[in-house]
Amino acid sequence: MSAPAELTRAELLERLQRVDLPTLGHHLEQGFVSPAIRRLGQPRRMAGTAATLALDAPDATAVNRALVALRPGEVLVVDMGGDHRHAAIGAVTAAAARARGAAGILVDGVVTDVDALMDMSSGMPVHARATSCLTTKRLDGRGGRHQVPVDIGGVRVAPGDIVLGDANGVIALPPTSLAAVVHQAEVSDAAEPGLIRRIRAGEDLRTLLHLG
Numbered sequence: 001m002s003a004p005a006e007l008t009r010a011e012l013l014e015r016l017q018r019v020d021l022p023t024l025g026h027h028l029e030q031g032f033v034s035p036a037i038r039r040l041g042q043p044r045r046m047a048g049t050a051a052t053l054a055l056d057a058p059d060a061t062a063v064n065r066a067l068v069a070l071r072p073g074e075v076l077v078v079d080m081g082g083d084h085r086h087a088a089i090g091a092v093t094a095a096a097a098r099a100r101g102a103a104g105i106l107v108d109g110v111v112t113d114v115d116a117l118m119d120m121s122s123g124m125p126v127h128a129r130a131t132s133c134l135t136t137k138r139l140d141g142r143g144g145r146h147q148v149p150v151d152i153g154g155v156r157v158a159p160g161d162i163v164l165g166d167a168n169g170v171i172a173l174p175p176t177s178l179a180a181v182v183h184q185a186e187v188s189d190a191a192e193p194g195l196i197r198r199i200r201a202g203e204d205l206r207t208l209l210h211l212g
């Protein structure tokens with residue numbers, strides 16, 4: 001097993017793809033995005049590198065610029081600046097993110113076209129607060145700041161942070177914080193099925209649950 005310092009980002013992401021996200025919750029206290037932000041898109045794991053957008057206005061042009069700048073493996077992270085009424089992400093923007101090879105989309109706000117977002121053949125892993133029919137509009141493109149630190153569900157997310165999401169929630173942290181615990185998480189994941197088997201088999205709970 002590689003020591004954290006030897007891990008490349010690609011190796012770390014590959015290992016994090018296989019670790020249960022709640023297992024990371026056994027080993028970390030930081031980076032957990034508010035549970036108000038739920039998985040609303042494709043039911044598969046999101047794991048990638050944050051490309052951030054802080055929207056100061058409901059400006060679809062600024063979103064489109066961020067979309068065309070996306071690189072493969074990135075998660076588009078959109079801070080709506082407290083606007084929980086206008087959806088900046090929907091079927092068209094998710095298709096554009098997919099065309100850029102994005103790993104997912106994380107929005108502190110609402111999204112639209114939710115059926116299309118969930119579609120396994122065309123959608124994306126998308127995490128957001130809720131859905132709305134009201135969308136952003138093509139304004140002058142000056143309504144957004146690209147690749148700046150943003151606040152997402154109480155977590156500060158910087159460009160280049162790793163963003164992970166599944167049905168349980170979203171975690172966003174610098175690679176070093178995740179590299180420090182990935183091995184422990186793998187060990188926990190490997191041990192858990194055996195523990196559950198022993199609980200089901202009726203072994204003494206006080207022993208299995210470390211109560212002496």
Ligand SMILES: O=C([O-])CC(=O)C(=O)O
Nearest residue numbers: 089090091092093135136
């Ligand atoms: O236009 C928007 O703001 C969102 C949308 O409907 C789409 O991406 O399809």
Ligand SMILES: [Mg+2]
Nearest residue numbers: 090091092113
């Ligand atoms: Mg749409």
